[in-house]
Amino acid sequence: MSFSGPTNYRREAAKAIRDKPEVRDSVTAATRTFDAHRVHAWGQIDADRWRDWARDVKTHVLTHLDEYLEQAERQLTSNGARVHWAESADDALTILGEIVREHGVKRVVKAKSMLSEELGVNRHLEGLGVHVRETDLGEYIIQLLDEPPSHIVGPAIHRSVDDCRKLFHERLGTPLDADPDELAAAARDALRAEFLAADLGISGANFLAADSGTIALIENEGNIRLSTSLPRVHVAFVGIEKIVPRLEDVSAFLQLTSRAATGQPIGNFVSLIQGPRRSDEVDGPEEVHVVLVDNGRTSLLADEAAWEALRCVRCGACLNICPVYRQTGGHPYGWTYSGPIGAIIAPGMLGLKEALPLPHASSLCGACVDVCPVRIPIPELLVHWREKAVEQGLTPRVETVGLKAYAKLARRPGLFSAAGAVLRRVPLGLGGRALPVLGGWMQERSAPKSSEKSFLQMWKEGIE
Amino acid sequence: MVRLLRHLGIDVEVPEGQTCCGQPAYNSGQPEEAQSMAEHTLEVFADAEYVVLPSGSCAGMMRCFYPGLVGSDARVTSLVERTYELSQFLRTVLEIDSLGSGLQGRRVAYHHGCHALRELGVKDEPVALLAGCGAEVVPWEADEECCGFGGLFSAKLPEVSAAMADRKIDTLPDVDFVTSTDGGCLLQLTGRGQKRGTGTEFVHLASALWRGVTR
Amino acid sequence: MSARDRILGRVREALREKDSVEHPGNFEGWRPKTPRSPVDGLVHLLEAAGGEVVHQPNLKAATSWLVTFCGDFDSSAVGESVPEALRPPVPVATPDIAPLGVSVARGAVAETGSLIMDARDGRRAQLLVPTHVVFLRVEHVYATLREALLDMSDDLPSAIGLHSGPSKSADIGQILVKGVHGPGRLVAVLIGGDE
Numbered sequence: 120m121s122f123s124g125p126t127n128y129r130r131e132a133a134k135a136i137r138d139k140p141e142v143r144d145s146v147t148a149a150t151r152t153f154d155a156h157r158v159h160a161w162g163q164i165d166a167d168r169w170r171d172w173a174r175d176v177k178t179h180v181l182t183h184l185d186e187y188l189e190q191a192e193r194q195l196t197s198n199g200a201r202v203h204w205a206e207s208a209d210d211a212l213t214i215l216g217e218i219v220r221e222h223g224v225k226r227v228v229k230a231k232s233m234l235s236e237e238l239g240v241n242r243h244l245e246g247l248g249v250h251v252r253e254t255d256l257g258e259y260i261i262q263l264l265d266e267p268p269s270h271i272v273g274p275a276i277h278r279s280v281d282d283c284r285k286l287f288h289e290r291l292g293t294p295l296d297a298d299p300d301e302l303a304a305a306a307r308d309a310l311r312a313e314f315l316a317a318d319l320g321i322s323g324a325n326f327l328a329a330d331s332g333t334i335a336l337i338e339n340e341g342n343i344r345l346s347t348s349l350p351r352v353h354v355a356f357v358g359i360e361k362i363v364p365r366l367e368d369v370s371a372f373l374q375l376t377s378r379a380a381t382g383q384p385i386g387n388f389v390s391l392i393q394g395p396r397r398s399d400e401v402d403g404p405e406e407v408h409v410v411l412v413d414n415g416r417t418s419l420l421a422d423e424a425a426w427e428a429l430r431c432v433r434c435g436a437c438l439n440i441c442p443v444y445r446q447t448g449g450h451p452y453g454w455t456y457s458g459p460i461g462a463i464i465a466p467g468m469l470g471l472k473e474a475l476p477l478p479h480a481s482s483l484c485g486a487c488v489d490v491c492p493v494r495i496p497i498p499e500l501l502v503h504w505r506e507k508a509v510e511q512g513l514t515p516r517v518e519t520v521g522l523k524a525y526a527k528l529a530r531r532p533g534l535f536s537a538a539g540a541v542l543r544r545v546p547l548g549l550g551g552r553a554l555p556v557l558g559g560w561m562q563e564r565s566a567p568k569s570s571e572k573s574f575l576q577m578w579k580e581g582i583e
Numbered sequence: 584m585v586r587l588l589r590h591l592g593i594d595v596e597v598p599e600g601q602t603c604c605g606q607p608a609y610n611s612g613q614p615e616e617a618q619s620m621a622e623h624t625l626e627v628f629a630d631a632e633y634v635v636l637p638s639g640s641c642a643g644m645m646r647c648f649y650p651g652l653v654g655s656d657a658r659v660t661s662l663v664e665r666t667y668e669l670s671q672f673l674r675t676v677l678e679i680d681s682l683g684s685g686l687q688g689r690r691v692a693y694h695h696g697c698h699a700l701r702e703l704g705v706k707d708e709p710v711a712l713l714a715g716c717g718a719e720v721v722p723w724e725a726d727e728e729c730c731g732f733g734g735l736f737s738a739k740l741p742e743v744s745a746a747m748a749d750r751k752i753d754t755l756p757d758v759d760f761v762t763s764t765d766g767g768c769l770l771q772l773t774g775r776g777q778k779r780g781t782g783t784e785f786v787h788l789a790s791a792l793w794r795g796v797t798r
Numbered sequence: 799m800s801a802r803d804r805i806l807g808r809v810r811e812a813l814r815e816k817d818s819v820e821h822p823g824n825f826e827g828w829r830p831k832t833p834r835s836p837v838d839g840l841v842h843l844l845e846a847a848g849g850e851v852v853h854q855p856n857l858k859a860a861t862s863w864l865v866t867f868c869g870d871f872d873s874s875a876v877g878e879s880v881p882e883a884l885r886p887p888v889p890v891a892t893p894d895i896a897p898l899g900v901s902v903a904r905g906a907v908a909e910t911g912s913l914i915m916d917a918r919d920g921r922r923a924q925l926l927v928p929t930h931v932v933f934l935r936v937e938h939v940y941a942t943l944r945e946a947l948l949d950m951s952d953d954l955p956s957a958i959g960l961h962s963g964p965s966k967s968a969d970i971g972q973i974l975v976k977g978v979h980g981p982g983r984l985v986a987v988l989i990g991g992d993e
Contacts, residue, residue: 133742149972175822182818185809204802256978257969280971303975315894331951341925341965341980348921364821366951370943371825374910384843385910388980389960396956401878401920403956417808442729446746482733483610484697505612522608526616529602530623559738563745564774578597582585
């Protein structure tokens with residue numbers, strides 16, 4: 120299933136809250152658990168120093184990105200991998216299509232890759248008559264449900280055990296009261312057959328070390344190791360921002376991302392892939408293709424402020440702490456990347472008009488600032504995009520003109536007081552229909568009780 | 584707040600020219616309007632020895648964002664250094680431990696407003712002051728989570744905002760009242776609470792502490 | 799102009815007005831607050847992740863242990879780098895059907911609790927088997943992942959796997975299940991040391 124775009128965020132969020140309260144419960148429970156694990160894992164180390172270092176390494180890479188991309192390409196090529204460059208999603212899919220055709224690929228296994236969702240890989244492959252199977256258990260579940268992922272790390276956190284019981288009963292024949300271990304065993308059997316029969320494996324990349332030409336992938340299940348080891352061809356889609364200078368830098372990033380995402384010292388399985396199998400190896404893919412993907416990342420890089428968002432390591436910590444995200448999960452955001460990170464990269468990658476109202480889908484509470492492992496200043500960037508929306512005339516005039524009028528009033532204390540007096544006398548139930556701003560308030564809350572006098576009036580009269 | 588400060592021997596002035604710190608415009612991406620309001624605010628309070636606000640969000644706006652918005656010359660930096668949210672002022676400047684025992688036996692929940700907590704680093708101060716008046720500040724699972732006010736956010740995305748308020752209200756333990764530093768948060772929680780008919784009392788920290796004063 | 803040139807061109811254009819930032823150097827702050835010896839650190843984390851750890855003082859003892867262990871298995875896959883003394887005394891089977899796999903780790907990392915698996919040992923035998931036994935000499939336990947990678951960087955195979963416990967997932971309603979895809983049982987046998 121594809122994404123509908125961010126434009127309808129408010130409507131989709133309202134629908135989700137109204138019609139699927141169980142999603143809010145599931146997501147709240149899952150994200151609180153993830154965050155608790157992160158807190159525990161960060162408590163074991165000097166998290167502040169480590170976050171400063173990670174921020175600085177990523178900033179360094181970004182400001183030398185062209186050099187590192189070239190170095191990575193050289194190294195990967197010398198390792199025997201084939202490197203491709205894709206400017207857009209279409210280009211990436213065309214490259215994939217050529218590889219599929221060249222190798223007569225009929226069956227594909229996929230490791231979880233947010234980039235592959237962003238590019239629309241599955242739909243494209245199905246259009247070419249290729250069977251695609253998601254092998255990450257969470258991705259497998261949502262593939263069977265034909266839903267997009269709801270969270271960067273746990274795609275199916277919006278679904279309960281009971282949902283899985285029903286689903287597996289229908290599709291895999293497990294009993295309706297099967298316990299999670301039975302469900303997992305059924306999935307394992309079904310997917311094992313897929314691994315063994317696949318012609319091609321697709322992955323993303325968590326990091327790409329430029330000095331050794333190494334693709335690093337983190338997981339807990341082992342499906343990424345299997346998807347990148349068993350089929351004779353491996354295609355890795357890598358966003359150009361995933362570059363890290365040295366393999367030894369990757370050693371720290373693997374740990375910091377794991378601790379931030381799930382609270383583990385490291386993911387259960389890590390793949391460090393240099394290229395195709397060597398002559399002295401008994402198995403492994405014969406060909407490894409690395410597709411370096413832009414798809415809007417250079418536009419984000421060009422933004423004078425929001426380029427800092429490219430430091431993101433896709434740990435999901437900001438989603439886990441966000442009180443806005445937690446009410447609905449990821450679907451209402453209408454795009455691959457949801458939550459706070461989605462809101463700040465969408466305007467750069469999709470264009471601001473397409474990305475609205477995501478930069479407004481935040482109360483600017485700042486909780487994400489405490490948890491981002493690479494210290495992206497998310498609230499600052501949300502305000503930055505709001506400013507750009509005003510500059511580009513994308514914000515409703517009712518708001519921009521209203522705030523201008525308010526600011527003028529604020530320089531005239533006498534008038535400001537008078538306006539306040541009027542507001543205190545207007546029955547707010549009626550006012551709600553006249554002023555859209557108040558309408559929004561009145562829909563979900565009781566009208567505030569206005570006091571007889573303003574505070575300044577009381578002061579003038581004397582306070583005992 | 585005026586009564587509280589006077590009770591502590593502070594000479595309180597309320598400049599009548601004050602209007603708005605500019606935060607709503609700043610957060611909505613209209614920094615010019617925010618700057619204009621900031622400059623007005625700086626003029627109004629220019630001669631104050633201390634500026635005390637019953638609001639974490641306004642104090643946060645002034646302390647954290649004014650230098651970037653208006654420029655960090657001496658006029659601005661000296662003023663923001665003298666600007667405090669109420670509980671911050673009571674603990675840090677006046678070094679108050681206890682105002683009295685007027686809240687003895689009261690069970691109270693404290694809502695940590697986002698600006699006070701994350702911009703100003705105000706966390707222990709309000710709780711210590713409430714406890715210092717004899718209140719039992721009870722544990723609350725969602726106490727540091729955003730209430731969903733966010734200024735214009737509450738009107739632009741009312742459904743999500745209400746769901747955030749519900750999260751706060753649904754996890755609230757049994758208490759005599761809920762208090763916080765910020766009027767906006769209290770407006771949000773009171774409005775949602777009344778709509779749902781919970782009957783919970785939401786009280787501003789200044790009023791709560793005034794109840795705590797033994798007199 | 800190729801896609802490559804256009805992408806690099808856009809990157810350079812985007813960076814024109816941005817100040818260059820230097821690499822901050824090696825990360826020195828990474829020490830867990832409760833230090834342990836490398837072997838103890840490795841064992842602690844592997845066991846916490848659900849792995850089993852066995853200590854054998856020498857190769858002979860390890861062989862003996864393996865014979866007993868294999869009593870429950872009728873066949874095994876065997877990694878390419880497994881020495882004669884550590885080959886399981888049961889018929890060899892291919893990894894896709896064998897109930898057991900025996901490997902030798904290239905090393906291990908204490909700070910992450912990871913076994914370092916080399917592709918030259920054979921990836922299938924490390925991944926397809928439900929029970930995975932991994933032999934490792936205690937001298938090959940690195941304190942940090944950084945040291946391990948630096949040491950290996952001149953001799954990297956096509957792929958290194960860091961295995962830090964049995965396969966697991968919490969994707970079914972946030973409940974932990976084991977053995978989804980990778981080995982559901984991991985047994986690390988540390989050879990050497992004082993035991």
